[in-house]
Amino acid sequence: MTPDFEPIIDGILANGYGIVDNFLSADETAALATQLRTRYEAGQFRQAAIGNQSVVVEKSIRGDEILWIDEATATSDEVVFLDRINQFIDYVNRTCYLGLQEGEFHYALYPAGTGYQRHLDRFRSDSRRKLSVICYLNTDWQDTDGGQLALFLLQPDGSEQTELVTPIGGRLVCFESDRLEHEVRPATRERLSLTGWLKTR
Numbered sequence: 001m002t003p004d005f006e007p008i009i010d011g012i013l014a015n016g017y018g019i020v021d022n023f024l025s026a027d028e029t030a031a032l033a034t035q036l037r038t039r040y041e042a043g044q045f046r047q048a049a050i051g052n053q054s055v056v057v058e059k060s061i062r063g064d065e066i067l068w069i070d071e072a073t074a075t076s077d078e079v080v081f082l083d084r085i086n087q088f089i090d091y092v093n094r095t096c097y098l099g100l101q102e103g104e105f106h107y108a109l110y111p112a113g114t115g116y117q118r119h120l121d122r123f124r125s126d127s128r129r130k131l132s133v134i135c136y137l138n139t140d141w142q143d144t145d146g147g148q149l150a151l152f153l154l155q156p157d158g159s160e161q162t163e164l165v166t167p168i169g170g171r172l173v174c175f176e177s178d179r180l181e182h183e184v185r186p187a188t189r190e191r192l193s194l195t196g197w198l199k200t201r
């Protein structure tokens with residue numbers, strides 16, 4: 001079943017970010033979490049770097065380990081995710097005329113105690129990143145586990161409001177890559193996600 005994409009775009013237009021729960025079903029989320037762990041245990045993940053071309057690894061800024069998804073070697077569970085993202089891209093292009101061309105996604109595993117300090121997603125060297133998308137793969141996440149995504153929303157009066165998003169499995173968050181500063185707060189347990197960007201030509 002196709003999830004309802006409308007609240008994501010409505011949310012971005014009204015508040016600067018959109019959320020939809022059950023972007024992935026519980027079964028799809030569990031299958032992708034298993035897939036992530038299989039690849040992690042096979043040694044396929046790398047410590048995430050900061051910046052685009054650079055290979056600066058600074059764990060105090062960013063503690064996650066990542067693996068980019070390669071369409072050519074994607075498993076059937078990963079293809080389900082990529083297909084759903086393509087449906088979302090079609091929806092966005094029909095409703096917003098953003099001219100999205102493609103997505104690029106990586107798995108991310110944040111070991112307990114790690115986060116990602118406040119940042120903006122769009123690199124100066126890559127203006128093709130339009131929308132940031134994060135889909136969480138956690139089971140039974142509690143508020144007390146921490147690991148919230150903090151979104152720093154600029155208000156019309158110039159003040160800033162912080163919105164906290166709990167990384168519940170199957171939930172998808174989306175915002176404009178060049179606008180919204182955000183951070184990942186450390187969690188008391190491992191935190192799993194698929195993160196990516198929808199890009200223009």
Ligand SMILES: O=C(O)CCC(=O)C(=O)O
Nearest residue numbers: 116121134149184193195
């Ligand atoms: O996992 C999240 O909630 C956000 C991740 C993030 O900001 C990033 O990878 O750029």
Ligand SMILES: [Fe+2]
Nearest residue numbers: 119120121182
């Ligand atoms: Fe980010």
